[in-house]
Amino acid sequence: MSDEFEAAIESRKQEHLWYAQGDVEAHTSAGWSDIELVHQAVPEIDFESIDLSTEFLGRTLKAPLVLPGMTGGHTDAIEINVNLARAAERYGLAMGVGSQRAALRAPALAGTYAVARDEAPNAFLMANIGAPQLIQQGEEDPVSESDVDELISMIDADALAVHFNWLEELVQPEGNRNAVGCIDALAHVVKYLGARTPVVAKETGAGLSREAADQLVAARVAALDVGGKGGTSFAAVEGQRAAARGDSLRAKLGEVYRDWGLPTPVSIIAAASTGVPIIATGGIRSGLDAAKALALGASLVGVARPMLQAAIKGENALAAVIETYLTELATGMFLTGSATVADLRGSPRAVLGTTAQRLQALGLPTDIAGSR
Numbered sequence: 001m002s003d004e005f006e007a008a009i010e011s012r013k014q015e016h017l018w019y020a021q022g023d024v025e026a027h028t029s030a031g032w033s034d035i036e037l038v039h040q041a042v043p044e045i046d047f048e049s050i051d052l053s054t055e056f057l058g059r060t061l062k063a064p065l066v067l068p069g070m071t072g073g074h075t076d077a078i079e080i081n082v083n084l085a086r087a088a089e090r091y092g093l094a095m096g097v098g099s100q101r102a103a104l105r106a107p108a109l110a111g112t113y114a115v116a117r118d119e120a121p122n123a124f125l126m127a128n129i130g131a132p133q134l135i136q137q138g139e140e141d142p143v144s145e146s147d148v149d150e151l152i153s154m155i156d157a158d159a160l161a162v163h164f165n166w167l168e169e170l171v172q173p174e175g176n177r178n179a180v181g182c183i184d185a186l187a188h189v190v191k192y193l194g195a196r197t198p199v200v201a202k203e204t205g206a207g208l209s210r211e212a213a214d215q216l217v218a219a220r221v222a223a224l225d226v227g228g229k230g231g232t233s234f235a236a237v238e239g240q241r242a243a244a245r246g247d248s249l250r251a252k253l254g255e256v257y258r259d260w261g262l263p264t265p266v267s268i269i270a271a272a273s274t275g276v277p278i279i280a281t282g283g284i285r286s287g288l289d290a291a292k293a294l295a296l297g298a299s300l301v302g303v304a305r306p307m308l309q310a311a312i313k314g315e316n317a318l319a320a321v322i323e324t325y326l327t328e329l330a331t332g333m334f335l336t337g338s339a340t341v342a343d344l345r346g347s348p349r350a351v352l353g354t355t356a357q358r359l360q361a362l363g364l365p366t367d368i369a370g371s372r
């Protein structure tokens with residue numbers, strides 16, 4: 001692989017951080033206001049004894065929160081991954097690193113990801129690679145079995161996240177646009193890793209339909225991260241990058257598709273029917289959104305861009321944001337009479353408005369109990 005190719009990945013990842021601090025959220029919300037949890041006026045709970053701990057893929061987390069895969073592969077990423085990892089360790093959260101593609105091509109960059117394990121020796125850490133990299137893309141060879149081993153050993157990962165980011169690839173000027181064979185390649189990776197390391201399939205902001213969730217689970221992934229619409233829009237990120245390059249076609253493409261995808265609450269319900277644990281990422285902008293996602297059937301919630309923005313500011317800013325989310329979540333638990341995350345998952349909720357209409361139009365239940 002050429003030096004220019006490596007340098008291009010490095011600078012793209014740096015640009016993502018820069019654009020992610022700007023105006024890149026979907027214009028239409030995830031629809032959390034359509035989900036109403038039911039107030040319990042007689043909760044019989046001591047707020048101080050609310051238990052946020054939860055099980056995920058055989059491990060206990062102190063709270064049902066993931067700092068999802070975002071960065072690595074360039075020097076600016078080191079401090080961010082250090083801050084995210086210290087927070088994951090301190091609060092007992094799960095954390096992902098960003099796509100490790102850059103470090104496979106340029107091993108000198110491995111340290112920008114490995115800092116996560118150095119700073120979070122006990123946290124649940126997820127390695128990360130793109131589904132497009134599992135198959136041949138032009139002159140770029142697919143990730144090999146030894147590459148998969150390398151991704152995992154680089155951060156001594158507890159799981160491997162494989163991201164499906166086709167919306168981003170289609171808008172990105174230099175994107176990979178061949179998706180043929182990805183699901184077979186994913187199944188191969190899952191089989192290769194066997195019981196050693198679970199694989200999590202994730203979207204990155206356009207969500208999962210029931211059909212896509214079924215295909216991924218048929219490939220035997222251990223969990224799904226729905227990465228739904230309503231938060232960071234990678235069409236917006238790549239469209240803005242394209243505009244800065246004078247690529248007006250892709251700049252417009254990014255705007256036209258800025259709101260493409262299935263909103264996160266709809267994706268949770270679609271994916272929960274598979275029975276594998278669900279991570280709800282995409283537009284979770286408060287601990288109340290998180291409580292609603294858990295009530296809809298998610299095992300964990302992921303918060304990406306707000307955590308990134310805080311991690312760029314520093315450790316204290318990140319701790320303040322995490323504590324805000326956790327306090328808001330615990331408040332929602334108290335007010336629904338849920339002493340544990342498991343109680344919250346079974347608590348009553350009403351699904352209203354366009355979210356209910358969308359679920360109906362897609363043939364999806366508004367209640368998990370009604371799903372297959």
Ligand SMILES: Cc1cc2nc3c(=O)[nH]c(=O)nc-3n(C[C@H](O)[C@H](O)[C@H](O)COP(=O)(O)O)c2cc1C
Pocket residue numbers: 016017020068069070071097098099128161162163202203204205227230231232281282283284302303304305306308
């Ligand atoms: C700057 C940035 C970089 C990202 N890079 C990756 C990545 O390398 N791999 C991945 O799986 N997801 C990546 N994501 C997607 C997030 O994990 C998440 O799915 C998405 O941002 C939606 O969550 P949010 O609305 O809370 O931001 C990235 C997100 C941001 C903001």
